[in-house]
Amino acid sequence: MAKITFITSDNERIELEATSGSVMQLAVDNGVQGIDGDCGGVCSCATCHVHVLPEHVAKTGEASEIENDMLELDDNVSEYSRLCCQLEVSEALDGVVLQVAK
Amino acid sequence: MNTSEISDPFKKARIENGCGHIEDQNDPATMVLRLKDVRKCAHNWKTFQSGAEPGRIVIPSEVAIRTTRQIPFEVDPPEHKGYRDLVEPWFKRPLDPTYQEKLKVIIDTIIDEVLTKESIEVVGDLSLKLQSRALTLLLNTPFEESERWISWGTHVFRSEDSSLDGDKANILYDYIDEEIDKAIANPGCDLYSVLLASEVNGKKMTKEEVKGVMILTFAGGRDTVINALTNSVAYFAEHPESIQQIKENPEITGKAVEELIRYFSPLTQMGRVATQDATVCEHAVKADTRISLCWASANRDETVFENPNEVVLDRKLNPHIAFGFGTHNCLGATHARQIMNIFLTTIAQKVASIDILEAEENIEDLGDFKRKVGYDSLTVKFNAH
Numbered sequence: 354m355a356k357i358t359f360i361t362s363d364n365e366r367i368e369l370e371a372t373s374g375s376v377m378q379l380a381v382d383n384g385v386q387g388i389d390g391d392c393g394g395v396c397s398c399a400t401c402h403v404h405v406l407p408e409h410v411a412k413t414g415e416a417s418e419i420e421n422d423m424l425e426l427d428d429n430v431s432e433y434s435r436l437c438c439q440l441e442v443s444e445a446l447d448g449v450v451l452q453v454a455k
Numbered sequence: 456m457n458t459s460e461i462s463d464p465f466k467k468a469r470i471e472n473g474c475g476h477i478e479d480q481n482d483p484a485t486m487v488l489r490l491k492d493v494r495k496c497a498h499n500w501k502t503f504q505s506g507a508e509p510g511r512i513v514i515p516s517e518v519a520i521r522t523t524r525q526i527p528f529e530v531d532p533p534e535h536k537g538y539r540d541l542v543e544p545w546f547k548r549p550l551d552p553t554y555q556e557k558l559k560v561i562i563d564t565i566i567d568e569v570l571t572k573e574s575i576e577v578v579g580d581l582s583l584k585l586q587s588r589a590l591t592l593l594l595n596t597p598f599e600e601s602e603r604w605i606s607w608g609t610h611v612f613r614s615e616d617s618s619l620d621g622d623k624a625n626i627l628y629d630y631i632d633e634e635i636d637k638a639i640a641n642p643g644c645d646l647y648s649v650l651l652a653s654e655v656n657g658k659k660m661t662k663e664e665v666k667g668v669m670i671l672t673f674a675g676g677r678d679t680v681i682n683a684l685t686n687s688v689a690y691f692a693e694h695p696e697s698i699q700q701i702k703e704n705p706e707i708t709g710k711a712v713e714e715l716i717r718y719f720s721p722l723t724q725m726g727r728v729a730t731q732d733a734t735v736c737e738h739a740v741k742a743d744t745r746i747s748l749c750w751a752s753a754n755r756d757e758t759v760f761e762n763p764n765e766v767v768l769d770r771k772l773n774p775h776i777a778f779g780f781g782t783h784n785c786l787g788a789t790h791a792r793q794i795m796n797i798f799l800t801t802i803a804q805k806v807a808s809i810d811i812l813e814a815e816e817n818i819e820d821l822g823d824f825k826r827k828v829g830y831d832s833l834t835v836k837f838n839a840h
Contacts, residue, residue, distance in 0.1 A: 393712070426780075
């Protein structure tokens with residue numbers, strides 16, 4: 354079981370728990386504002402953009418080249434940007450805090 | 456068996472040059488062929504604009520047959536945002552379970568019907584019907600309207616004789632004018648009425664602006680959806696194991712939709728007009744000339760996709776741009792994805808196999824390239840479980 358926290362652009366704090374699946378799906382299933390996941394999680398639409406809070410980046414690891422190429426052209430990109438469809442829920446993510454980009 | 460194959464005519468030019476060339480009514484375009492370049496150009500709306508003369512960013516150009524600006528498609532930021540923000544929630548309605556249930560009824564009815572026939576012509580008997588009936592949901596207009604749209608044929612601009620048919624386009628434009636007038640006289644809950652009652656960028660939407668949104672909605676989602684559906688039928692006919700794969704693993708359906716749309720790329724390309732002298736992939740692009748963002752080529756880019764010419768239904772990383780990229784990405788994508796998702800689910804549930812009886816390919820002539828985009832006609836037999 355991993356606890357994952359989203360902070361939306363309205364500064365709403367949403368704490369969710371999950372054991373499997375993608376972080377994007379978790380957010381969509383729970384109606385987290387700003388996470389649309391239009392493409393269902395194949396890294397094609399960039400509608401699940403989050404910024405990992407700096408103190409938690411060790412938990413998420415690094416983005417792949419394909420993911421980085423998508424993020425590179427996003428208006429709101431930072432070194433902490435991730436597409437959360439590419440984050441698989443696991444114990445390693447427990448406690449992570451994600452700021453929704455949109 | 457390779458009737459369902461959609462080949463990649465851009466490979467050599469994409470690898471060697473990165474660009475292609477297409478002549479079009481004395482307004483040629485430099486075709487951008489690599490995925491990263493296409494994305495960069497789509498992102499750079501300041502240099503590569505959509506807000507040029509109405510019809511010019513479409514290839515073949517519609518300048519000669521259309522004066523109405525399609526909205527938000529042919530408007531650039533910052534004005535674009537107001538229009539897009541207005542229409543976006545409406546075009547996200549397909550995410551609503553009630554909408555999906557209605558769409559499922561439409562698709563179930565059509566599949567049940569084709570299963571009773573000895574043979575059907577997919578483009579006319581299945582894809583056009585399904586697309587038109589589904590469009591009544593998107594516009595929130597009476598189901599019966601679809602009969603009229605079906606009678607127009609497969610492409611509102613393209614006829615048998617020429618790729619640009621002004622008479623046919625006028626049928627659509629006159630129809631939309633009439634419907635706008637009806638909505639003014641009797642406002643309802645349809646898209647026309649909602650747009651007419653809206654304000655954008657501090658001003659009430661004009662009739663001409665409403666018309667611009669409606670033309671986009673009709674034209675943008677017509678032959679694209681029809682090709683996606685018809686090509687899917689051809690694919691499943693030759694890959695019955697894929698029907699089984701989706702039936703046994705329904706959780707891959709979303710990935711299968713993305714993969715088929717990548718492979719088909721129902722919209723081959725979209726143009727932009729350079730606002731200044733620019734360079735694309737080391738090719739000079741002069742101000743006031745056109746580039747084409749070639750989605751179909753980008754979606755086979757071997758530097759991005761493993762086995763780009765294979766359909767891998769459960770492809771996990773699939774950064775395709777079949778719905779475009781950036782500011783102007785496809786407004787109808789949510790609707791299109793839902794259609795495809797329910798279509799695949801229904802086929803997996805009800806269809807055991809499909810036999811192709813006859814196929815006539817629709818080949819686009821793109822100057823340096825010839826590309827199959829779908830079928831002029833596809834006659835098949837559907838077999839139930």
